[in-house]
Amino acid sequence: MKTVSLTIDGEKVTARQGEKVLWAALDNGIYIPNLCALRDASEIPAACRLCFVEVEGKEQPVTACTETVEPGMVVNTRGPxxxxxxxxxxxxxxxxxxxxxxxxxxxxSCELQKIAHHLGTKLKTRRFRKLLRELPVDSSSPVFIYDPNKCVLCGRCIWICRERLGIGVLGFAHRGFERVVTTFADEPIAESGCRDCGECVVVCPTGALTFKEQ
Amino acid sequence: MKATGFQSVASTFREIKSRAESQWRGLRDGGKSVIMVGAATCGRAAGALEVLQAIKRELKKQKLDCPVVEVGCMGHCYAEPIVTISKPGYPPICYRHVNPVIAERLVREFILGDDPCLEFVLAALEENDLVPSFSDFPRAKFEKKVILKNCGHIDPEQIEHYIANGGYSALAKALQMQPEEIIDEVKRSGLRGRGGAGFPTGQKWEICRNALGKPKYVICNGDEGDPGAFMDRAILESDPHSVLEGMLIAGYAIGARYGYIYVRAEYPLAVRRARIALRQARKLNLLGRNILGSDFSFDIKLFQGSGAFVCGEETALIASLEGEPGIPCYRPPYPATNGLYGKPTVINNVKTLVSISHIVQNGAEWFASVGTERSKGTAVFALAGKVINTGLAEVPMGTTLRQVIFDVGSGIPGGKRFKAVQIGGPSGGCLPESALDLPIDFDSLTDAGAMMGSGGMIVLDEDDCMVEISRYFLEFTQRESCGKCTFCRLGTKQMLEVLAEITKGKGKIEDLDMLSQLAEDIKAGSLCGLGKTAPNPVLSTLRYFRDEYEAHIKEGRCPALMCQELIAYYIVPEKCERSCDACVGTCTVEAISSHPKKRYKIIDQEKCVKCGTCVTSCPPQYNAIVKLSPPGQVPASK
Structure with missing residues (x-):
């Protein structure tokens, strides 16, 4: 396996050739906020737009999940x-x-709390208007509860259900602000072919998918 | 390819061309009057089909046998329906605003009689002593028709018309060249993609040609989604073969076997005419196996998009073609190397493809001689909004905005003052009067905060509120956002909320800084082109019209008197005729009553819903009803 050495936040690290900066950093104990990134996914979603880093020689910040490591690359995860x-x-x-x-x-255990802590931001934003969607909560599954209001649309649950497990109960629907993770024809999860494996709950970074209390 | 192959292409095409030419000559020089009716969507909307029927009916009644041809759009959409009559002994004359009655008169008095009905004339197509021609128009000095050359002058449903007017000659020529020569020609011409971003076309082709993977694809991006842009539609409706020819040359140059025309389903006429064109081209072996006897095989399929704006973005367009939801994905890899079904794919805009045959035919130097240093050739604009000559204009790159709006477009109707021009649709920006002398090209527009975009140009006058305009465009992008990435999904929504508050007079002055900061972040942080350009209308209006934003926030005043919540209607007592009840009768909510003694009319501001009907009902000689902003300006009635 060919490796590449690069500098992240002043630290010399090595990474597999062709690796993305995000994984190189995480593997070396350097945290970069991320929600949608999946190491094994064939396609990079690059949707959450949280993993911006600065790379020396590049004018604009880039997303670490899409940036391939280069020998001698100098990455700054804390650039202004x-x-x-x-x-x-x-x-x-x-x-x-x-x-x-x-x-x-x-x-x-919420990743949003972790990210807020890392970025030094409050969970309640003062800068922007509060725009809640007030969607109904689905508690039809015997195993878990799905609250779409808490969903950040990272797509991890969809990926695990469809690509990894080959079930494909969940998918994205609608456009723009209305975009939502849901089942085919918006059926309750219990009626949509869900096998109650709960894998989606495990990968959910927020409280959108949570296990029911036993 | 061997020399014999080249010869066979040349001779096969010569045969096709001579047949087409004799058919075209038969139409033009058949000794009969030829009637051409502009029946593209713009003409049809204005009633061209009724005119067409009236002409046919009257010809039958008068027992005249003249060919009636449906043609496309000449670009003079403001004058539709347009009928062109070529009568032997007369120059071909275009008539404007023709209705069925005028159409019948034209048949009776001009074709049967000998009166050219000068009162209905728009212009003649050729210079003559009888009527002014298009070349006498002030706009003729600035226009240069390359891409739109055939539009409105040939029957788009007859391939022979296109061939007789020089069509497919470039293909025949290209098939006798090496693909690399063609790419080199396109590179030297300096052609840049007409879809908006302006990427050098030749470079894109070269990357695709050199990319590994087979089959390769050519996609024509006809997913024109900007409000106020309609040139791709007009081209597909008026001259579909020119698009096919461009695709064929592109296919030959990059080594593709298949092509797709991606056109939105909301353009049914364009879809129909493109389909007819494909059928006709196949019949003449201009599509299919061994085109014109060469060893180049290529075929094109038409794909109807469902009308999502984001599908104009190339990765979303490819996803849509593959049957997936039209959602963009991260680039690179670019489609030129990993496109449709993961294969190398060239995606070009309709106008880019049409330019190709002209470059092949006339040479790179000819194309590069038109335009500016870094933007070559011509630009097609769809003029809309507050401009007299709405329609299509094709001008060399480097023409100034003033020339396009005031010379080609004849300026603002109703003696109103020019305020701004919105270029490039929802991805573009609003440029003020001070930018009017800007020579238009890809880079100058980007520097000024707008964008070439697909070429929509919406002219705004003093009655248009810039805050409302940017709110309108943001509402559009917000609705059309696919919702995949955070900045576009939530950022545009936040901006829209704030702008809506400002237009209602509920904005705060801190909001302006928040808006511009957020806009910059959305621009830098979004995943695809839609998000990256969505803040442009906000940023450009904040840059050039900040005073209007401040008037809304600080004074609760809409300077253009457009934002409903910030205006009030008021009847000026001194102007009111008193005995007239027009406004009282038309008010939909019975908000208008008479002063008990002095009889002038008073609007009850509590009841008024600000529909504006009373203003139109007040007879123009009184003109007593005015809009005031802020609403508090309305004096208490005495």
Whole structure:
């Protein structure tokens, strides 16, 4: 296996040739906020827009999940323009996320909390208007509850269900602000061919998919 | 290919061409009057089909046997329906705003009689002593028709018309060249993609030709989605073969076997005419196996898009063609190397492809002699909004905005003042009067904060509120956003919310800084071209018309008197005729009553829904009803 050495945040690291900067950083213990990235996915979604980093020689910040490592590359995950974009993206996500951590089962394990901590941003955004969607919660499954209001549309659940497990119960529907993860024809999850494996709950970074209390 | 192959292409095409020419001559020089009716969508909307029927009916009644030809759009959409009559002994004359009654008169008085009905004339097609011709128009000095050369002058449903007017000659020529020569020619011509971004076409082709993978594809991007842009539709409706020819040459140059025309289903006439064109081209072996006896085989399929704006983005377009949802994905790899079904694919805009045959035919130097240093050739604009001559204009790159709007478009109707021009649709920006002398090319427009885009040009006058305009465009992009990436899905929604508040007078001055910061972030952070350009209308209006935003926020005043919540209707007592009840009768909510003693009319501001009907009902000699902003300006009635 050919490796490439590069510098991330002043630290010399090595990564497999062809690897993306995001994984190179994470594997070396350097955290870059991310939600939609999947190591094994054939296609990079590049949808959450949180993993911006600065690369020496590039004018604009780039997303770490799409940037391939190069020998001698100098990456700065804490550059001001990269952080600015990541913070704006995060605040935008939070502007349509109901922040009620105390009553959320994901409290403590929620990646949004982790990202907020990393970026030094509050969970409740003051800069933007609160735009909640008020969608119905689906608790039809015997195993888990799906609250689309807390969903950040990262697509991890869709990928695991369709690509990894070959079931394909979940998918994206609608466009723009209405975009939502749902079942075919919006049927309740219990009636949509779900096998109650709960893998989607495991990969969900937020409290959108949570196990029912036993 | 061997020399014998070249000879066979030349002789096969010569045969086809001479047959087409004799058919065309039979039409033009058959000793009969030829009537051409502009029946593209613009003409049809204005009533061209009724005119067509009236002409046929009257010809039958008068027992005249004249060919009636449906042609496309000449670009003079403001004058539709347009009928062109070529009568032996007369120059071909175009008539404007023809209705069935005028059409019948033209048949009776001009074709049967000898009165050319000068009162209905738009212009003659050729210079003559009888009527002014198009070349006498002030706009003729600025226009240069290359891409639109045939539009409105040939029957788009007859391949012979296209061939007789020089069509497919470039293909025959190209098939006798080496593919690399063609790519080199296109590169030297300096042609840049007409879809908006302006990527050098020759370079794209070269990358695709050199890319590994088979089969390769050529896609014609006819998914024209900008509000106010209609040139791709006009070309597909008026001259579909020119698009096919461009695709064929592209296919030959990059080594492709198949092509797709991606056109939106909302363009049924374009779809129909493109389908007819494909059928006719196949019949003459201009499509299919061993085209014109060469060893080049190519075929084209037509694909109807369902009308999502984002499908104009090339990766979303490919996804849509593959049967997936039209959602963009991350580039690179670019479609030129990994496109349709993962194979190397060239995607070109309709106008880019039409330019190709002219480059092959006339040479790179000829094409490069038109335009500016870094943008060569001509630009097609769809003029819409507050401009007298709405329609299509084709001008050399480097023509100024002022020339396009005031010389070609004849300026603003109703003696109103020019305020701004919105270029490039939802991805473009609003440029003010100070930018009017800007020579138009890809780079100058981008520097000024707009974008060439697909070439929509919406002219705005003093009655248009710039905050409302940017809200309108943002509402469009917001609705058309696929929702995949955070910036576009939520960022445009946030901007839209803030703009809507401002137009209602509920904005805060801090919002302006938030807007411009957010707009910059969306521009830098979005995944695809739609998101990256969506903030342009906001950024450009904030840059050039910040005073209007401030008037809305600080004074609750809409300077253009457009934002409903910030205006009030008021009847000026001194102007009101008093005994007239026109406004009282038309008010839909009975908000208008008479002053008990002085009889002038008063609007009850509580009841008024600001529909504006009273303004139109007030007889022009009184003109007593005015709009005031802020609404608090309405004096208390005495």
């Amino acid at each position: 323009s990269a952080l600015r974009l990541a913070r704006t993206a995060f605040e935008l996500l939070m502007s349509s996320h109901p922040v009620d951590c105390a009553h959320c089962p994901a409290n403590g």
